[in-house]
Amino acid sequence: MSSVDLTTMAPILEALEAIPRSAERCIAQYADGETLVDYVVSWSDWADDIAWAQTVLAAWGVSAGDFVVVISTGHEAALYGPIIDALNSLGATVCPLEPAEFEIGRAGMFFRRFTIAAVIGLDSTLGPALVREGLLESGLRFMLARPEAAVLAAELDVAQGVVTALGPALALTCPDNGLAHVNGSAWIQSASGRAELSSRPIRHESLSALDVSGALDAGGRPECCSLGRSLGRLIAPS
Numbered sequence: 001m002s003s004v005d006l007t008t009m010a011p012i013l014e015a016l017e018a019i020p021r022s023a024e025r026c027i028a029q030y031a032d033g034e035t036l037v038d039y040v041v042s043w044s045d046w047a048d049d050i051a052w053a054q055t056v057l058a059a060w061g062v063s064a065g066d067f068v069v070v071i072s073t074g075h076e077a078a079l080y081g082p083i084i085d086a087l088n089s090l091g092a093t094v095c096p097l098e099p100a101e102f103e104i105g106r107a108g109m110f111f112r113r114f115t116i117a118a119v120i121g122l123d124s125t126l127g128p129a130l131v132r133e134g135l136l137e138s139g140l141r142f143m144l145a146r147p148e149a150a151v152l153a154a155e156l157d158v159a160q161g162v163v164t165a166l167g168p169a170l171a172l173t174c175p176d177n178g179l180a181h182v183n184g185s186a187w188i189q190s191a192s193g194r195a196e197l198s199s200r201p202i203r204h205e206s207l208s209a210l211d212v213s214g215a216l217d218a219g220g221r222p223e224c225c226s227l228g229r230s231l232g233r234l235i236a237p238s
């Protein structure tokens with residue numbers, strides 16, 4: 001029995017399950033150069049993304065009882081929603097923060113009251129304030145930073161990787177060597193070896209030949225572990 005069964009949410013969730021729903025869960029956006037492109041994320045896509053994120057986060061060592069800070073905003077739900085759902089599925093407690101400096105008070109409450117195992121989504125606005133307050137100095141087992149905060153994260157003595165969007169795909173680095181991975185059942189790298197991404201037929205919306213080379217270095221190996229398709233090393237924008 002999951003803990004949610006013990007709450008007043010149970011009848012609400014049951015009713016939600018019984019309501020007919022469309023295949024589409026939400027509309028998201030990815031950046032194609034200067035242009036923002038809408039695309040559809042289906043319920044099936046969402047479930048796949050949760051399952052994959054769960055595999056990667058378990059590889060990083062997340063397990064039941066961990067407290068994990070996630071720094072994200074609502075409009076990033078297509079990227080961070082599956083991460084939050086995956087953490088819940090693993091039995092971790094999500095401590096949510098927004099990438100804004102005014103969150104430092106709430107952050108202090110989380111870090112002082114709980115032993116925070118990991119920070120996911122370290123950003124370049126709240127992140128420096130967390131460092132200034134000394135909140136990231138002890139207890140953390142790992143951190144997944146946004147590319148723009150990778151330099152900040154590198155100054156911290158903690159195992160770390162990167163979390164970002166590669167086009168419409170969630171990309172996470174693996175614990176082994178910092179290479180970017182996307183869900184290999186949903187996305188495929190172009191056969192030419194260039195840093196292009198296309199959706200596999202399992203995805204609700206067909207997307208092809210998305211150029212993600214600006215976010216990756218050229219030296220990545222095609223495969224490095226079993227966590228998904230490896231695309232190369234993620235780099236911070238200059």
Ligand SMILES: [Zn+2]
Pocket residue numbers: 174175176177179181224225226227230
């Ligand atoms: Zn790997």
